Amino acid sequence: MKLYKLFEKKVFNIEPGLERIKKALNDIKNPHQNFKSILVAGTNGKGSTSAFLESIFRNYGFKTGLFTSPHLIEENERWQINRKNIPDYKLENYIKQLKQVIKKYNLTYFEASTLFAFKYFSDEKVDIAILEVGLGGRWDSTNVVEPEVSIITNVSFDHMHMLGDTLDKIAFEKTGITRENKPAIIGRNQKEIINWLKKRNIKRYYVKDIDFKVFPKGNTSFDYQFQNIKIENIKPSLIGNFQFENAATAITSFIIFAQNNNIQIDKELLKKSISFTKWIGRLQILSKNPLIILDGAHNEDALTKSFKEIKRLFPDKKIITLYSGMKDKDFKTIFNILKENSENIYFTKIPVSRSIDKDFIPKVYNFIENIPDAIKTIKKNLKQNELLFITGSLYLVGEVLKQEDIWTV
Numbered sequence: 001m002k003l004y005k006l007f008e009k010k011v012f013n014i015e016p017g018l019e020r021i022k023k024a025l026n027d028i029k030n031p032h033q034n035f036k037s038i039l040v041a042g043t044n045g046k047g048s049t050s051a052f053l054e055s056i057f058r059n060y061g062f063k064t065g066l067f068t069s070p071h072l073i074e075e076n077e078r079w080q081i082n083r084k085n086i087p088d089y090k091l092e093n094y095i096k097q098l099k100q101v102i103k104k105y106n107l108t109y110f111e112a113s114t115l116f117a118f119k120y121f122s123d124e125k126v127d128i129a130i131l132e133v134g135l136g137g138r139w140d141s142t143n144v145v146e147p148e149v150s151i152i153t154n155v156s157f158d159h160m161h162m163l164g165d166t167l168d169k170i171a172f173e174k175t176g177i178t179r180e181n182k183p184a185i186i187g188r189n190q191k192e193i194i195n196w197l198k199k200r201n202i203k204r205y206y207v208k209d210i211d212f213k214v215f216p217k218g219n220t221s222f223d224y225q226f227q228n229i230k231i232e233n234i235k236p237s238l239i240g241n242f243q244f245e246n247a248a249t250a251i252t253s254f255i256i257f258a259q260n261n262n263i264q265i266d267k268e269l270l271k272k273s274i275s276f277t278k279w280i281g282r283l284q285i286l287s288k289n290p291l292i293i294l295d296g297a298h299n300e301d302a303l304t305k306s307f308k309e310i311k312r313l314f315p316d317k318k319i320i321t322l323y324s325g326m327k328d329k330d331f332k333t334i335f336n337i338l339k340e341n342s343e344n345i346y347f348t349k350i351p352v353s354r355s356i357d358k359d360f361i362p363k364v365y366n367f368i369e370n371i372p373d374a375i376k377t378i379k380k381n382l383k384q385n386e387l388l389f390i391t392g393s394l395y396l397v398g399e400v401l402k403q404e405d406i407w408t409v
Contacts, residue, residue, distance in 0.1 A: 007109045031119045036128045037128065044305075056273040064082055065128070069113065069134050071398070129145075147182060149183050149185060152174050155171045221235045234247060234275075281401065283309060299334075300330065317385060318385055320343055320345075321388075323391055324349060346367075348368050
C-alpha cells in the first residue's frame with residue numbers, strides 16, 4: 001500500500017499553520033529533533049540543489065536523508081537514505097504505525113509525507129537530512145525543524161494563489177525558513193529576498209554574485225570562488241548553465257556547514273560530488289538519435305531558462321515541443337513562451353483531474369490525448385534538423401519516464 005491511497009477522494013479545507021504537524025510529531029516523540037537538517041526553498045532549482053548537496057554530504061561519509069516532492073515514477077522516491085528509496089515493506093509499516101495520528105490531526109498528504117520522513121530518518125539514524133520545502137516556506141510542514149543552514153534558490157512567479165501576486169510577497173513566504181542566528185544561502189541576488197532577510201534580522205547570509213561567485217567556462221564547467229576558497233573546472237552532471245547556480249549554492253551551503261563543524265574542505269571531493277549527482281527529469285536527454293529532451297519546466301521562469309539552454313546547447317536544431325500542465329497555471333503566459341521558442345507545438349493530457357485538456361487548447365494546435373501516442377507521432381515526423389522537447393508539469397515527466405519503451409524504440 002502507498003501513502004497517497006489514504007488520501008484518495010479526500011477534500012481538504014485547512015488553514016495554513018504548523019500546529020497540526022507539531023501536534024502529530026509530539027505524539028510520536030518528535031523524531032525531527034534527532035538529526036541535523038538543512039532546509040531548501042525556492043521557486044525553481046530546489047530539487048537539483050538538494051541533490052547536489054546530498055551528494056556532497058554522502059561523499060564526505062555522512063549518512064544522508066533526502067526528502068523531496070513530488071515523486072516522478074514511484075512514491076518511494078520521496079524518502080531516500082543515501083539516495084536509495086524507502087523499501088515498500090518499510091513504507092507499509094509506517095502507514096500502519098502512523099495512520100491513526102494522520103487521521104487524528106487531519107493531516108494533508110504533504111504533512112503526512114513530512115511526518116514519515118522525520119520518523120524514517122530518525123529510526124535509521126541519519127547524520128543529516130536535506131529537506132526540500134514543498135510550497136512557500138513559512139507554513140510548510142518541513143519548517144518545524146531547526147535547520148543548520150537555510151537555502152533559498154530564487155523567487156519567481158508560481159502558486160500565486162497561495163503565495164501572493166508579487167515577488168515581495170513570495171519572498172516573504174520563502175524567507176520564512178530562515179533563522180536569526182543560523183546562516184542562510186541565497187542562490188540568486190534578488191532584492192526582494194535580501195530585503196526580507198534584513199527585516200527578519202538574519203545575521204548571516206551569503207548571496208550569489210556578492211559573497212560567492214560563479215565563472216562559467218563554456219557550456220559544461222565553471223570556476224567557483226567564496227572567501228579564500230577557489231575551485232576550478234567544476235563539471236556538473238546536470239546540463240544547463242542554470243545548474244552552475246544550483247551547484248554553487250550547494251557547495252557554499254556545505255562550506256558554511258563545514259566551517260561551523262570543523263570539517264576540512266576537500267576541493268576534489270566537492271568537484272567529484274557535483275560531477276556524479278543524479279537528478280532525473282531536468283533537461284534530461286532521453287535519446288540522442290532522434291534528440292529528445294525531457295524537462296519539468298512548469299512555470300514561466302523555468303520554461304524561459306530551459307528554452308534558452310536548449311538553444312545555446314543545440315543552436316542548429318529547431319525545437320518541436322510537447323507540453324502538458326495544470327489548468328491552474330498561468331497558461332496564457334506559458335503558451336506565449338512556447339509559441340516564441342518552438343517551431344511547432346503539440347499538447348497532451350496528463351492522467352490527473354487538473355490537467356489541461358482538448359477544450360483548453362486553441363483548435364489550430366495539435367492535441368493528442370494519449371502521451372505515448374503523442375511521442376510516437378512526433379518522433380515519426382521529426383526531421384534531422386529538429387529535436388523533441390517534452391516539458392511542463394512534473395507529472396508529465398513522471399508519466400514519460402514510466403514508459404521507457406515509447407522514447408527508446
